Amino acid sequence: MTTVELRNVHKTFGQTLALADFSLSIASGELVCLLGPSGCGKTTALRILAGFERADGGTVTIDGTDISSDPPERRGFGMVFQDYSLFPNMTARQNIEFGLKVQRRSADERAEIVDRMIDVTALGEHASKFPHQLSGGQKQRVALARAIATSPRVLLLDEPLSALDAKVRESLRDEIRRLQLEIGVTTIFVTHDQHEALAISDRVGVMSDGRLEQLAPPRELYESPANAFVASFIGTANRVPASPDAGGRWRVLGRSVEGVGTVGSAPVVAVVRPEQIAVERTGPGRIMTTSFLGPITRLGIADPEVGEVIADVMSVDADGLRPGDDVRIRLRDDVERTLILKGDTHER
Amino acid sequence: MKSSRAMSILKWAFLVLIAMYFAVPMLAMARFAFQNVPTVLLTSDTLLTGWSLGGLWSALSNPKVVSATWISLWIAVFAIAMNFLLLVPLAIVTEVRSPRMRPVLTALTLVPWVVPPVALVVGVSATFRAAAPWFLANTLCLVPFYALWAMPFTYRVLDNGLQAMGARTLFEAARGLGAPLWTVILRVIMPNMRAALVAAAMLTTALVLGEYAFASLLLKSTLPTQMLVYAGGDPRGGLALALFVLVVTAVCLGIVVRLMRKRGVSLPTTGF
Numbered sequence: 001m002t003t004v005e006l007r008n009v010h011k012t013f014g015q016t017l018a019l020a021d022f023s024l025s026i027a028s029g030e031l032v033c034l035l036g037p038s039g040c041g042k043t044t045a046l047r048i049l050a051g052f053e054r055a056d057g058g059t060v061t062i063d064g065t066d067i068s069s070d071p072p073e074r075r076g077f078g079m080v081f082q083d084y085s086l087f088p089n090m091t092a093r094q095n096i097e098f099g100l101k102v103q104r105r106s107a108d109e110r111a112e113i114v115d116r117m118i119d120v121t122a123l124g125e126h127a128s129k130f131p132h133q134l135s136g137g138q139k140q141r142v143a144l145a146r147a148i149a150t151s152p153r154v155l156l157l158d159e160p161l162s163a164l165d166a167k168v169r170e171s172l173r174d175e176i177r178r179l180q181l182e183i184g185v186t187t188i189f190v191t192h193d194q195h196e197a198l199a200i201s202d203r204v205g206v207m208s209d210g211r212l213e214q215l216a217p218p219r220e221l222y223e224s225p226a227n228a229f230v231a232s233f234i235g236t237a238n239r240v241p242a243s244p245d246a247g248g249r250w251r252v253l254g255r256s257v258e259g260v261g262t263v264g265s266a267p268v269v270a271v272v273r274p275e276q277i278a279v280e281r282t283g284p285g286r287i288m289t290t291s292f293l294g295p296i297t298r299l300g301i302a303d304p305e306v307g308e309v310i311a312d313v314m315s316v317d318a319d320g321l322r323p324g325d326d327v328r329i330r331l332r333d334d335v336e337r338t339l340i341l342k343g344d345t346h347e348r
Numbered sequence: 349m350k351s352s353r354a355m356s357i358l359k360w361a362f363l364v365l366i367a368m369y370f371a372v373p374m375l376a377m378a379r380f381a382f383q384n385v386p387t388v389l390l391t392s393d394t395l396l397t398g399w400s401l402g403g404l405w406s407a408l409s410n411p412k413v414v415s416a417t418w419i420s421l422w423i424a425v426f427a428i429a430m431n432f433l434l435l436v437p438l439a440i441v442t443e444v445r446s447p448r449m450r451p452v453l454t455a456l457t458l459v460p461w462v463v464p465p466v467a468l469v470v471g472v473s474a475t476f477r478a479a480a481p482w483f484l485a486n487t488l489c490l491v492p493f494y495a496l497w498a499m500p501f502t503y504r505v506l507d508n509g510l511q512a513m514g515a516r517t518l519f520e521a522a523r524g525l526g527a528p529l530w531t532v533i534l535r536v537i538m539p540n541m542r543a544a545l546v547a548a549a550m551l552t553t554a555l556v557l558g559e560y561a562f563a564s565l566l567l568k569s570t571l572p573t574q575m576l577v578y579a580g581g582d583p584r585g586g587l588a589l590a591l592f593v594l595v596v597t598a599v600c601l602g603i604v605v606r607l608m609r610k611r612g613v614s615l616p617t618t619g620f
Contacts, residue, residue, distance in 0.1 A: 050520075050521055050524060052524075071523070072520070072523045072524050073523045073524070073525075073526045073527060073528060074526075076526065077524060078525075079521065079524040081517050081520070081521060083514060083517060085514060085517035085518050085520070085521040086521075086524070087521075087536050088513060088540055088542075089539040089540050090538075098522070098525055098527070098535075099525035099526055101526075102525055102526045102527045102528075102531060103526060120512070143521075146521075146525070147524075147525075150525060151525065152600070156524075189392060
């Protein structure tokens with residue numbers, strides 16, 4: 001049972017602001033992803049948690065205890081790095097055992113735990129290999145086993161999958177989530193890959209410029225982004241004109257919808273996802289591009305009133321659609337609310 | 349097409365020329381040192397006659413040469429120890445704590461090469477002759493000079509070793525697992541620095557076995573100075589000895605290159 005809290009954490013590197021008044025609270029056993037473009041401060045937040053960086057201000061607490069000034073070796077966290085950082089002079093087994101040796105566990109206990117770790121990470125045949133004899137995915141599994149062998153209070157993962165190729169990345173991603181749920185360790189996962197974040201998190205914290213823009217479950221983040229930055233960072237977002245309708249509602253692509261997150265003043269745009277757009281086969285718009293993506297087909301459409309939009313339609317419905325075809329776009333009937341942006345329609 | 353062939357011929361001609369520039373004097377030295385034939389008769393007719401290692405054996409069995417060799421080797425050992433004690437902690441702290449200081453330190457460790465040996469020796473002897481005359485009386489007073497002289501590449505080799513293993517994240521990984529500072533250094537960092545340490549030691553040894561200026565200026569009997577003295581009485585033996593030391597040094601450096609390659613460090617990046 002471990003809860004983690006960062007409260008009003010502030011950090012600058014020289015002139016560069018890394019974290020501005022950053023607060024984050026994570027419940028016991030939860031997996032939270034910190035997601036954002038490079039330089040948004042997500043890694044800094046993780047390193048402050050781990051104790052590798054000292055915050056300029058604010059506190060880090062674990063189960064209510066302030067650990068802001070504890071050195072990393074006294075925090076009892078497990079950490080996995082992007083570049084594996086396995087000890088090159090030790091075998092996979094010795095790497096996993098290292099933390100247990102440091103904890104002065106008995107030889108029997110160490111052997112038992114290491115065997116179990118090798119088992120859950122399916123490293124059996126590689127246990128006696130040295131890091132340079134392992135593939136990237138295997139290395140990262142060793143690193144993961146090493147990090148959880150010591151039963152850490154909190155597991156920290158710093159872009160653990162970024163150095164791996166797509167296929168390995170996906171399977172290891174699921175493996176991390178499975179293990180995390182199995183041992184119930186509170187986990188913070190830093191990534192710049194939204195698919196990764198959406199796929200495995202209980203909640204995702206979207207960051208930009210050292211600030212937490214929104215912290216929410218993946219689905220909420222996608223369906224109700226708090227602002228323009230989150231809307232455009234998660235998934236694909238079309239910005240289409242919106243006009244006020246009766247009862248405080250908004251008119252978007254020919255339908256009346258509820259608006260969320262209105263800020264500033266006119267002009268007004270609505271954020272609409274590609275799959276929220278329905279395409280009819282005649283109309284003023286014109287298909288510019290089509291890309292077949294398997295179950296869906298992505299259409300680039302130029303509309304004289306709306307401008308350029310991207311629409312995803314089921315591939316079975318897109319049969320025969322070609323660039324140059326005339327189409328009409330409208331909001332799908334099942335869309336009930338959209339993010340409305342007023343005034344500054346640029347990001348942030 | 350034509351011009352590229354001409355370039356290729358030119359390239360080879362140039363290479364052969366350079367090889368000859370080194371090889372011809374070496375061959376001449378080897379013939380003089382190892383052929384028991386009067387100098388005037390060293391022509392193409394006598395290319396295969398009278399080869400012998402006699403000169404080298406007698407040089408190697410000369411007690412003065414032997415003791416000078418031991419002195420040189422001990423100086424090398426102490427110089428290596430001194431540099432390691434000084435530079436290993438410095439390199440580790442720089443890499444792990446303040447990598448931004450690295451260029452500054454690299455520049456600082458190059459300073460000894462800016463000061464010519466003569467200036468260094470004169471300066472030091474002027475200071476120490478007054479303050480601590482016993483210091484310059486001892487042959488081992490050469491140790492700090494050689495340590496200083498070997499400092500630039502010792503530091504760079506160590507620094508390269510640390511960077512090649514990714515010392516910074518290894519340090520963090522180990523500390524994150526609860527290891528105290530000393531455990532990290534002894535169990536993680538040092539075992540992975542072995543190749544760099546051997547390389548630095550070899551380079552320092554090669555330097556000490558070939559350095560003449562410091563020893564001569566301070567009137568000490570080391571292998572290089574003794575070699576010159578010996579050559580005065582037995583030119584053939586002296587030259588044979590010089591060639592022998594050259595080969596040993598070359599083998600040492602060859603081992604260094606091998607070790608560095610094995611660790612994924614290419615020598616050009618070390619600056620040599």
